[in-house]
Amino acid sequence: xxxxxxxxxxxxxxxxxxxxxxxxxxxxxxxxxxxxxxxxxxxxxxxxxxxxxxxxxxxxxxxxxxxxxxxxxxxxxxxxxxxxxxxxxxxxxxxxxxxxxxxxxxxxxxxxxxxxxxxxxxxxxxxxxxxxxxxxxxxxxxxxxxxxxxxxxxxxxxxxxxxxxxxxxxxxxxxxxxxxxxxxxxxxxxxxxxxxxxxxxxxxxxxxxxxxxxxxxxxxxxxxxxxxxxxxxxxxxxxxxxxxxxxxxxxxxxxxxxxxxxxxxxxxxxxxxxxxxxxxxxxxxxxxxxxxxxxxxxxxxxxxxxxxxxxxxxxxxxxxxxxxxxxxxxxxxxxxxxxxxxxxxxxxxxxxxxxxxxxxxxxxxxxxxxxxxxxxxxxxxxxxxxxxxxxxxxxxxxxxxxxxxxxxxxxxxxxxxxxxxxxxxxxxxxxxxxxxxxxxxxxxxxxxxxxxxxxxxxxxxxxxxxxxxxxxxxxxxxxxxxxxxxxxxxxxxxxxxxxxxxxxxxxxxxxxxxxxxxxxxxxxxxxxxxxxxxxxxxxxxxxxxxxxxxxxxxxxxxxxxxxxxxxxxxxxxxxxxxxxxxxxxxxxxxxxxxxxxxxxxxxxxxxxxxxxxxxxxxxxxxxxxxxxxxxxxxxxxxxxxxxxxxxxxxxxxxxxxxxxxxxxxxxxxxxxxxxxxxxxxxxxxxxxxxxxxxxxxxxxxxxxxxxxxxxxxxxxxxxxxxxxxxxxxxxxxxx
Amino acid sequence: xxxxxxxxxxxxxxxxxxxxxxxxxxxxxxxxxxxxxxxxxxxxxxxxxxxxxxxxxxxxxxxxxxxxxxxxxxxxxxxxxxxxxxxxxxxxxxxxxxxxxxxxxxxxxxxxxxxxxxxxxxxxxxxxxxxxxxxxxxxxxxxxxxxxxxxxxxxxxxxxxxxxxxxxxxxxxxxxxxxxxxxxxxxxxxxxxxxxxxxxxxxxxxxxxxxxxxxxxxxxxxxxxxx
Numbered sequence: 001x002x003x004x005x006x007x008x009x010x011x012x013x014x015x016x017x018x019x020x021x022x023x024x025x026x027x028x029x030x031x032x033x034x035x036x037x038x039x040x041x042x043x044x045x046x047x048x049x050x051x052x053x054x055x056x057x058x059x060x061x062x063x064x065x066x067x068x069x070x071x072x073x074x075x076x077x078x079x080x081x082x083x084x085x086x087x088x089x090x091x092x093x094x095x096x097x098x099x100x101x102x103x104x105x106x107x108x109x110x111x112x113x114x115x116x117x118x119x120x121x122x123x124x125x126x127x128x129x130x131x132x133x134x135x136x137x138x139x140x141x142x143x144x145x146x147x148x149x150x151x152x153x154x155x156x157x158x159x160x161x162x163x164x165x166x167x168x169x170x171x172x173x174x175x176x177x178x179x180x181x182x183x184x185x186x187x188x189x190x191x192x193x194x195x196x197x198x199x200x201x202x203x204x205x206x207x208x209x210x211x212x213x214x215x216x217x218x219x220x221x222x223x224x225x226x227x228x229x230x231x232x233x234x235x236x237x238x239x240x241x242x243x244x245x246x247x248x249x250x251x252x253x254x255x256x257x258x259x260x261x262x263x264x265x266x267x268x269x270x271x272x273x274x275x276x277x278x279x280x281x282x283x284x285x286x287x288x289x290x291x292x293x294x295x296x297x298x299x300x301x302x303x304x305x306x307x308x309x310x311x312x313x314x315x316x317x318x319x320x321x322x323x324x325x326x327x328x329x330x331x332x333x334x335x336x337x338x339x340x341x342x343x344x345x346x347x348x349x350x351x352x353x354x355x356x357x358x359x360x361x362x363x364x365x366x367x368x369x370x371x372x373x374x375x376x377x378x379x380x381x382x383x384x385x386x387x388x389x390x391x392x393x394x395x396x397x398x399x400x401x402x403x404x405x406x407x408x409x410x411x412x413x414x415x416x417x418x419x420x421x422x423x424x425x426x427x428x429x430x431x432x433x434x435x436x437x438x439x440x441x442x443x444x445x446x447x448x449x450x451x452x453x454x455x456x457x458x459x460x461x462x463x464x465x466x467x468x469x470x471x472x473x474x475x476x477x478x479x480x481x482x483x484x485x486x487x488x489x490x491x492x493x494x495x496x497x498x499x500x501x502x503x504x505x506x507x508x509x510x511x512x513x514x515x516x517x518x519x520x521x522x523x524x525x526x527x528x529x530x531x532x533x534x535x536x537x538x539x540x541x542x543x544x545x546x547x548x549x550x551x552x553x554x555x556x557x558x559x560x561x562x563x564x565x566x567x568x569x570x571x572x573x574x575x576x577x578x579x580x581x582x583x584x585x586x587x588x589x590x591x592x593x594x595x596x597x598x599x600x601x602x603x604x605x606x607x608x609x610x611x612x613x614x615x616x617x618x619x620x621x622x623x624x625x626x627x628x629x630x631x632x633x634x635x636x637x638x639x640x641x642x643x644x645x646x647x648x649x650x651x652x653x654x655x656x657x658x659x660x661x662x663x664x665x666x667x668x669x670x671x672x673x674x675x676x677x678x679x680x681x682x683x684x685x686x687x688x689x690x691x692x693x694x695x696x697x698x699x700x701x702x703x704x705x706x707x708x709x710x711x712x713x714x715x716x717x718x719x720x721x722x723x724x725x726x727x728x729x730x731x732x733x734x735x
Numbered sequence: 736x737x738x739x740x741x742x743x744x745x746x747x748x749x750x751x752x753x754x755x756x757x758x759x760x761x762x763x764x765x766x767x768x769x770x771x772x773x774x775x776x777x778x779x780x781x782x783x784x785x786x787x788x789x790x791x792x793x794x795x796x797x798x799x800x801x802x803x804x805x806x807x808x809x810x811x812x813x814x815x816x817x818x819x820x821x822x823x824x825x826x827x828x829x830x831x832x833x834x835x836x837x838x839x840x841x842x843x844x845x846x847x848x849x850x851x852x853x854x855x856x857x858x859x860x861x862x863x864x865x866x867x868x869x870x871x872x873x874x875x876x877x878x879x880x881x882x883x884x885x886x887x888x889x890x891x892x893x894x895x896x897x898x899x900x901x902x903x904x905x906x907x908x909x910x911x912x913x914x915x916x917x918x919x920x921x922x923x924x925x926x927x928x929x930x931x932x933x934x935x936x937x938x939x940x941x942x943x944x945x946x947x948x949x950x951x952x953x954x955x956x957x958x959x960x961x962x
Contacts, residue, residue, distance in 0.1 A: 154846045158877070159787040161747025245745050245790025335770075336744065424848045424877040426935045427785075429751030434942075443940055445750070558940060734843075 006036045016043035022374060029368055037305045037354060037361040041369065044272035044310055045279060048534050051373035054500040055532045058513045066526040068489055075196060076117040076268065077187075078528025080490045082554055086444065087191045088451060089123035092131075092184040092494040092550045094533035098239040099181040103148025107181050108156035108242035112314050114185040115160060116268040119251050120317060122195040122258050123187025126428060127442050128157050129455045130167040130183050131494070131548040132419075135176030137411050137731060142171070145179050147732065152242075153183070154422040159244035160251070163431050164423035165440035167455055171411045174463075177538025182494040182531075184550040186453055188444060195258060197267040197277075199285035199320045199346050204264060206278070206289060206344040209257075209333060210250045210316040213274070214299035216240045217312025246315040246338070253336040254317070260332065262325030269316040275309045277318040278344070279352055283370025288347035293356045297339040305356035320346060380506035386464050389584035389598025391663035400636075400665070400713040403592050407633050407666070408640055409723040410591045411731070418728035436645065437564045438483040438629055441555065450558030452486035454551060458632070459544035461600030464585050466508040468600050470515025470547055475603045475670060477551040478523050479629045482612040483673060485561040485619035486553025488523065493530040493549050498542025500534045508545040509534075516547060522605035525551065562619045562627040566646030569703035571625050572682040573652055575635065577611050577672030578695045581659025587633045588666035601670050608671040614692035615673055623685055626676035634666040636709070638674050643707050643717045644724055651708040652700030661712065676702055736760040736957040738780040741808065741824075743769045743799040748785035748822065748932065755934035756782070758947065759954040769802040779957035780817050781808055783824025785877070785932060795838060795880040796826030805831055817861055817953060818926045822878055825918070825928030834921055834928045835893070836885030841878070842911025848877040852904035853917055853931055857897045860920055861956040862927045865948040871904050872945035874931040876917075881930040883912035883919075890914055896922070901929055 006012075013023045016039060026034055026042050034042065048054060064072035070087055071079035077091035095110025107130075115125050130153055135142045146169075157164045162185065217240035257263060265285065267277040274291065282289035293308050303311075321329060321342075333340035347353070352369060354362035397403035407413055420435040432450055433441035439454035456476040462469030474491065481488040493516060498505040520526055536543040555561055583589050584598025618624050626646065630638045635655065643650050657664045677685045682698065689696040700710075708714045729735045738756055740749050749766065756764050764782075765775050774781065788799035799805070805827075812818045812833055820828040828834045841847055853874040855866040866872070885893070890913055893899050901918035908915045910930070918929030933946030 151845065158846055158848075158879070159745070159747075159790060161786060243790070245787060245792065248747065248787070249744050335768075421849050422846050424846070426848060426875050426877055426932065427748055427751065429748075429754050429935050429938075429941070431935075432940045 090186040091529040093531040104152035107149040107152030111156040118187035123189035133180035136173040158424040199281040212299040262329040264320040266319040290353040291344040305361040381503040414727035438480040450555035452553040454480040466511035467515040470512035474519035481553030491551040496546040564628040571676040571702040581663030581667040630672040636665040649704035743788035745788040746786035752784040783820040785822030796830040800830035820928040839882040851907040881910040
């Protein structure tokens with residue numbers, strides 16, 4: 001029996017986020033009352049954030065394999081083969097709750113955590129993205145959150161030296177009390193130099209690396225697994241503080257360390273710090289772990305075992321070391337002025353032992369803590385599909401030019417330059433396509449290959465119809481990668497939802513996962529890593545369901561890519577894909593007609609694949625001068641974006657279609673692209689598309705200083721630009 | 736051309752710099768760790784690349800300027816070896832006293848990554864002679880502390896002595912620098928500091944090669960010296 005100086009009361013159990021039945025499970029498992037430290041360990045390992053207990057049943061249904069998949073979900077990050085003995089390592093993770101409480105540090109440590117996930121596996125991070133959702137612009141907290149989150153992401157990534165090349169930003173009142181900060185990182189490694197967290201070998205030293213342990217972030221992942229009431233500000237002490245300078249040194253030290261051959265297994269300390277990293281390494285390797293906390297480097301004195309086990313101090317790692325390489329490994333960490341301390345050993349008893357001041361403060365079965373955590377099949381309700389909105393019930397704008405200007409200046413559609421100029425998107429010297437296009441492209445250092453990255457989800461679609469919305473999120477990422485000429489390889493998903501104990505919310509999660517899975521299947525676009533963030537609710541109101549999807553794509557020759565900017569006067573503008581004029585859940589409907597209803601645009605996955613494959617072929621053959629998919633705002637907004645990016649005009653006639661003109665111009669039909677091609681190529685490109693069964697129509701030509709739809713509108717591109725670029729700086733009080 | 740790139744903890748643009756150097760020279764640049772006390776012999780160029788040395792937790796460049804290797808950098812600079820400091824390197828050269836003035840926090844108080852139009856004010860230096868006088872090139876900046884400041888007398892003197900080498904062209908000053916100064920050179924003409932990153936615009940894949948002539952200028956100067 002372990003000594004316990006603090007009484008374990010039902011209140012304490014509840015404060016630590018364990019339900020009465022979960023506590024009973026603890027009692028049954030160990031046959032005695034747990035010590036406070038043990039209870040803390042259970043609370044950390046079994047909370048939603050670490051255990052995926054509500055979502056695991058459904059996550060298992062997602063396609064996770066494919067010819068290029070080297071490592072699917074379950075490790076620090078997913079791995080796919082990019083040829084020539086190289087792999088891409090990537091993942092996305094949320095830091096929603098911490099960012100709402102303390103936006104700068106919350107977002108910064110979100111970036112730090114995801115970078116560590118990638119370089120723990122031996123990869124050097126080469127690109128970062130982020131997906132951000134904030135409350136209504138006029139909500140009193142929104143501006144503060146935007147400023148802090150953006151500065152925090154930049155502050156960490158810029159100093160660390162990873163280019164932040166893209167992302168998305170949305171505003172909606174449903175995020176008023178709970179913003180979303182999802183951070184993505186991509187790294188590249190040699191396929192034969194990848195490191196995993198599974199420990200092997202008994203009696204080997206367990207070594208602590210990086211920064212010292214402090215009291216910051218104690219209980220962070222438990223906080224992140226609960227709803228907010230009005231007391232969010234009181235939770236600030238659970239937010240960690242980031243130190244990108246230490247992280248940069250940790251990256252370089254890990255790269256040097258891994259080259260010494262000293263590493264058996266390595267795991268970064270993220271959520272639930274020492275607890276989670278030690279348990280995962282042991283449980284995965286079918287080993288026990290013994291930790292002596294007296295050997296852990298600490299930032300302050302008098303820390304209890306409980307605090308040390310639950311601290312989420314940043315920039316730390318745990319590894320199992322080959323003892324004969326100890327001196328070489330320690331020298332690397334000394335060089336980089338980082339801590340290196342042997343804090344335990346692997347054992348063969350499948351127990352997790354923790355010692356403090358010579359006394360055992362925890363002795364738990366390791367498998368049950370790790371990969372045998374509770375799993376729930378929560379009740380969920382089938383949600384009703386909204387009625388399809390007939391386009392002719394939505395009024396035409398009084399003035400098309402004004403409507404376009406209003407749309408491109410709307411908070412959800414205006415230029416994000418104010419955001420991405422705070423991110424260093426060029427460091428490392430491999431950025432081929434910068435932020436602002438469909439997908440960013442980086443060159444794989446030292447090769448002619450490129451990797452494209454994009455992140456997407458349209459929460460209002462998911463809210464209206466979670467299954468179609470889930471499908472659409474995957475399809476849009478696939479389309480954005482295709483639009484720059486990349487072959488989409490795989491995705492990472494970040495599922496942000498409300499309280500899963502509510503059947504409606506659980507119903508959204510289940511349906512969205514079904515939609516994601518369906519799209520992944522048809523598009524051969526497997527899920528290789530991901531993260532689930534539930535309980536995104538404040539005072540009982542859930543966020544819009546937001547399954548953010550980030551994907552990567554490969555360009556065998558990085559020079560064969562397409563951007564959105566119109567490049568040459570006289571080029572012909574084509575529309576590829578079937579235009580039906582779908583106005584349900586469109587931005588036009590919300591911003592111009594003042595309504596948010598109808599079903600979201602359906603995705604025909606077979607057509608999606610057919611259209612995309614045909615367009616990718618044309619881009620790779622060098623036959624397209626610009627390409628942009630149609631998404632938020634519809635055809636006219638897409639064309640305006642192409643004109644603004646190229647700083648030149650375009651002249652088109654009304655597209656052909658059965659729907660009213662405003663529905664064709666502003667509808668958000670899926671699987672559609674606008675293409676610019678040299679005039680002499682136009683006929684051949686049209687024939688090639690038709691040959692691949694892709695609907696195509698000629699819309700007009702590039703040139704002049706105005707964007708013109710004959711007989712409908714004519715707006716100078718300069719006027720468009722001013723409107724598009726002004727909203728964000730004006731909102732942030734800078735102009 | 737024999738070059739050395741200094742690596743401080745927190746340096747993060749050394750790869751960009753090395754890639755740019757390799758475009759103008761076959762010789763592999765030596766990477767020199769800050770804790771060393773001596774540089775290799777016979778150098779044609781010493782580079783302090785960009786990044787966040789020591790996290791910029793004190794004034795940017797203040798701690799790296801006091802690194803062990805900097806004594807030899809100063810010594811070689813005084814002996815006439817060309818020294819190029821870009822971004823964090825420029826900040827360190829100012830902190831080390833090799834260049835006058837200081838780089839303050841941007842006037843916007845925010846980090847800024849943006850392509851600016853950069854005017855070559857002095858095209859007769861060892862670093863810029865392959866540009867045309869008053870040529871305006873594209874060049875990105877990426878910094879939080881690029882707001883150049885010096886007292887009026889120093890600024891007047893820099894201008895009078897043609898030591899302002901780069902200026903942000905009209906309307907493109909991203910950081911509030913005095914007199915739009917983007918880069919300056921020392922009296923002897925062998926130590927150049929600049930905030931913009933020419934190394935990130937040296938490949939057609941970057942969208943432009945406007946930065947390449949700076950490295951070509953350095954390389955041809957080195958060749959002429961050797962000949």
